[in-house]
Amino acid sequence: MLVNVVYWGIPLLALIINSILLLLLGLAKKDRHINVLMIFLLSMILWAASSIFMKMQLDPSVLFWNRVMVSAITFVPYFAYIFVSLFTNQISKFGMILWGGIIIIITTLNAAGVMVTSAEMVPIVRDGITHYEFKYALGTWSIFGFGSIFILLSICMDKMRKAFAKDDIQRLRLRPVLVGLFVLYLGMILNVIPAIGKYPVDFAAGIIASSVLFYSIYKNNLVELKLVATRTVVTTIVFSAMFVVIAFVTGEFLNLFRGINTRFNDQMFVLLTTLATIVVFMPIIQFVHKKIDDYFYRKVNLQNELIKQFTLTVSNILDLDNITNHLLNVAHELSGNNRIYVFLNDQSIKSYVHHASYQRLDKVTFDIRHTHPFVRWFLKNDETIFDEHVQNHPFFKTMWDKEQQDLLMMRFQAAFPLKYDNDLIGMLLIGHGGTFILNEDEEKMIATLCATASIAINNASMFLKFQEEAIKDSLTGLYNHRYFIDKMEDFCDEKDNEPLSLLMINVDMFAMFNDIYGNQAGDRALIKIAEAIQFVCGSMGILIRYGGDMFAILLDQTDTYFAYEMAEKIRMRVENMSMAAGDEVARHLTISIGLSVCPMLAKDDKQLIEQANKALDLAKKSGRNKTIIFDPKTASEDMPQVMQSEEMNMATIYALTAAIDAKDHYTFGHSQRVAKYASAIAQKAGASPEEVNTIRQAALLHDVGKIGIPEHILTKYSKLEDHEYETMKMHVDMSITIIKYLPSFSHVIPAVLGHHERWDGKGYPRQVAGENIAFGARCIGIADAFDAITSNRHYKTLLSVDYALEEIERNAGTQFDPRLAKIFVELVRSGELIIEPSRTYEN
Template sequence: MPTIVIPAFALFFYMIMFVTLIDVRKNRTVGVFMTMLLCFILWTGGSYLMRSMMWPGVQFWCNISIGGMFAIPSLYYVFISDFVGYKGYAKKSIFFFITILILILNFSNGLFESIEVQYSSLGNPEFIFVGRWTLVIPVILVFWVAAAIFKLIYVSIKNKEHNIKDYAPIIVGVASLTLGTTLSSIPAIGKFPIDTLSGIVNAYCLFYILYKRRLFNFTFAITRGTTYFLTTVLVFIIGINFVDPAEKLIKQLYPQLSNYTTLIIVGLLALITVIVFRTCKSSMNALFSRKEKQQTNSLKEYSSQITKTISLVDIANLLIQVVQQNTESEKVYLFLSNDEEGNFDCLYSTNILDNKHILIDKDSPIIRWLQVKKNSVLIKDFKHSVWYKSLWEQEKIQIDKFGIECLVPVYSSDELIGIVALGGNQSSVQYSQDTLMFLDFVASISAVAIKNAHLYELIYQKASLDHLTGILNREFFFSKMEEVFELNKEDSLSLILFNLDDFSLYNELYGRLEGDATLRGVADILKSICKKGAICSRYSAKEFALLLPNTDLKTAKEKAKLISNQISKGFDSTKDQWEKTLTVSVGICTYPTASGNIKELIDHTEMAVFKAKQNGKNQIVTYTSDTENTESKEPRVRGQVYAQYASTVYALTAAIDVKDSYTCNHSANVSEYAVKLAKEKGLSEEHIELIKEAGLLHDIGKIGIPEDILNKVSSLTDEEYEVMKKHVENSISIIRHLPSLKYVIPAVLGHHERWDGKGYPRRIKKEEIPIAARCLCIADSYDAMTTKRSYRDPLPKEVALMEIEKGAGTQFDPELAKLFVNMMRN
């Protein structure tokens, strides 16, 4: 009975493994193993059919069985070579040609002289093989292959690529197969199918190696087709071995049913088929389906979600979440490669409060071990390897301290870009092979997303940085400033602008290359401050910005003084008198004490810089309503800039007066009203002076408007109104030729803009309009309504104020409109 049952069981076992692997994604190693399985099927199938005395005869099935058995050793060597990563082809070729020779001898009856069949006392057939001297060739091949395999394993262990534990199943399988094949060639022992039994042990060891190395997912390989095949094979085996005894039993016990024997047996086989199929199906579902569905659904959902984001933070959170849900691990850490040094920093974890001060050096044995393994590994296995002995003691303590139990490498194009570390697994199964394979799938999906996120951040960083200094450019600084402002609305926020004095002269003295080096040096000074939470930017060609969250005015002034001193000392040259010392004019404004929104914060800081420039340079000016707000390093020179051009301005207004006497008086009135409104708002002295000068100059462009339009006694047509609107652009064209008065241009340009964005010439709205222009807009409209015009009489002052109130929020800044109305009524 064993001579039949063992080959039948072996055949069944091999066919199940082969069918299981059909649906698996193939690689070279799995392909070689499946070829070996075909040889095992020929070996055991031929042995089974030979011992069952099947047609076309014992000799035919014996040749099939022997041929399959002796084709296995060379395939075995190829399989192990792939497993250990050995690329040599010479020995593989030799083994291949010897195998061809053996197969030729086998099918030409050159290995055995005869095969005798004898029957035992129970009537069971026994087979006696009489071998030729040529049988020594396959025996030598078997031992040669076994020795070559053990040598490959020894070299791999010696080179620290694997440890002895990794090869234990291979060693057991090779020893079993070698021993079984050798013993089966001995006539006294060859009667028993010991070679087939050893083949089963060997095949199981290899299957286990593949599964443990996660070259396929056994759970995912179990399909409906596998269940059908399993049922068919079981029913076939049952039919061959029990149909004849069943027929004899029926005829003996129920002779009256002799004519229906075939029908009864068919019915019984059908019933057995149903029972076997349902049993197999329920067993498979109980073993695999539930967990398989959970993991499959998790992978699908994770893959879908991760493709919708390019944020590294979102990807990390999704990764940690899917790992934690499917492994029951309490702690999950994500290490990502540091591009600068190549080390792996712990950046994300399950709990934001977790201690993340963990760093894995790029040269650590852990990294080299993961590069050898290429897939998920357990720390308990790592501790049995030679790599663990190479760790520093501090690294061993760190692994134990953070409770790391499993490491999952994240590879992108053979480059290790990240590591997922797991710990605190509460599952009774803990990290099974299916779980480790699931983690490898997650890492594979994550690799592409992490790489894309890194590329996006790199591109974003390049686009956001100034190419010369390496700090934020102006555009991205404004974007970042808005984010910081939203986060600090309930706290203080200081903005500092550093404007290098006479930098054009500095470039002429030292050259452009030295000038560029100086700009980079200033940026480096600012970056040293940014490490503490500040944000720095190159604001313009020779100007830098520093944004300080949660910083009051006093602290901002201290930092500004420190930085300006470092700039002066760092670029100070005293070799010759002609050499220029670099100085800086600094402006500071703080929210909410001196500005109400982000636009005012920027405008007021720029105004403070302007005041520092006009008052003698090389000083720090803070934007406040106080008069003493300047810290100078040189004698202070009061910049009454407007006075230098007063005669020119008066000459221009006089020329306008000849054309339109209204305009001259109107400009003086607007200037007065706007100055009073600016004081009511609490603007700085310098800002008030700017508004005063802008008020006097805001309509200077009317000198270019035809008199018939200026003095028209009726309403203007659409065409005439378009001509009249040109006076704003005319004013800018005149003022731009007075360089020291160009700072009034934004106020003059915007005095006809509306709060709702329907004004002209730029159609900007709300805080986009400079506050000086918003003051002029109200003052201009009020004076226009309360003075006599060529086409109408003046309106009562109260009516004009009511119009101002009516236009608040549409034409006028609602806050300034309310201040103006209250001021005029009081």
């Protein structure tokens, strides 16, 4: 009995199992792997079916079905070879064609009868029972045919060995397939041994191989397999069984009640019985249907619920870290993988940097640059990148060795884009963790999760950006005044005896720098000063742009000595730094710093700010470019009065002009006259009294720099040579150099600096034009030219006032401001402005 079960049962079981697998694959999503696998299963089915038909001795003959079986056995290793080649990416067109030709030859030889010459089922009587044994004879070409089959199976095994040796991940994925092929190979070898071959060991091996292969495909998703038929098959079987039971129960009830005398005829009785059956069994049918759906869709339902809960949760969160943590947790729940990483875009370094990992201690040490193939891929499409793509897709062949090594170290498995409005804001990377390999459904769920997370991450990033903009200065990137006040209150409330130092920093003469070089140069200087502060402080302290040309630094747990040292480092770095752009002539600024410490000097935040400002004020009034620590004794006394009275200011001016008069007697009277004319122009043009006074002072000082010009050039009677003229032009810069050391007169520098500029931009030293020339400088320029024409010089005699006025009119709009030139001419011709006679110097 057992022999018959083995004899008939194993081939029949092989036929059934392979047929079911073929059916399921037939209903699955197709790709080239599944197509080859289906042909492989067809060969296995043909093998089992022909064996059964042969044992049943069906027509046309046992020999015919034996030869069909041999052909099927020949096809099995060939299609196994194709499947393995595709799966392990070891495709050889030559090998496929060669072995395809050999299989055709073997099949032809088999059909010609030179492989198996005879086959029959011989009856044998044992214990009165007739048994049949299969007897066959092999031909001369059988060694070639069966030898080729074993060689082909050996090649399959070798391909698997090469793929198996690549890495741990490949070993995990290929182990079931390798086991299945080995069992198939072993079964065919045992089948050749007569004592064993009379039993269906080859079919047993085929069952194991098919089952293991199918299991590995389903479990590890080695190919695109989607068992869409499973639920349908199970539902069909369960409901068929239920309807059989229902039919049986209904029939029994009909037989039971037929013997009972009722007033219902048969038709009415059948109708009532049917309705009663429906009422009784319908809830059972619904319950069974629900349980089947719950069983087959429980994972999908759970995944959908996870994504739904994630969407609801992150829609109310604006904290980026919180969102990414939720994303990592849900991605872990969907995939069962622990090696999950989030990378977010950092425009400042043009890279996607590692932001968070599912396992906090599992951190990657590389960034993904904007030029990385992953980035370029995701900018073009939304498809997930798998490790197979990285290894085989031509798009990723441009990846650098370092980039490939980074992915290898993290055991890369898949990458998902985090995109918002076609902008790649980040990536979710998954590595290989144990035996967890993403299947198609999990990949789709994680892709959906990332699409939802992208919206939340973008919202959180925008919120963070708006938060930073609210508390940071847009020009320098430092914290702003609002943030400073909030932090000051927090720090002082939290402090007990720990020191808190405050540095108040002001840029010396910055308004003058802005007037001379323009707002753009001023902004550039502020940025450079902020960078210098950041360079010195590093991660220490809170750096603030307090407003305008003022900065502040809060140093927590920092005493007076350390704060002073840091202040001096900042001051010296700024002092030695050029504020010019590119190859421009170096321009320098200095800073003054006031320092106070809480709680040693100040008792609260307001007092700390007040004391630091007082120290800063003292630093500026005592010469600038220094750091002063607040001293209560100094603060209680009157501060030095550096700002002098008007009388003192004029005394200083006359002292300077006297110095130049000693060198060039022409200059003194010239400066006085220019001051008179320029003041009149400014007053007539509508300038305020303060501005008129500034222009008068600037006119008196506009040529003070000639003190640095060699006397032989100043007093030369002939025309100046080109190089001498260039030297003479330097008197403007020298004037500025002298004046900037006089704190009381810094306000006159723009007018002094620009008095040789021209309206058309062809003047010197900066070649500025039009309204960009300081107002005072335009007034002085007209007065200076007029007095030069109407005065005696070493190299020329004076010309008439009328000639000078005509020259002013003729050059209005080119050399001079046309509006101010017209005002000056009208002042002179109307007699409102009296022209003083020239002062001639005799040597």
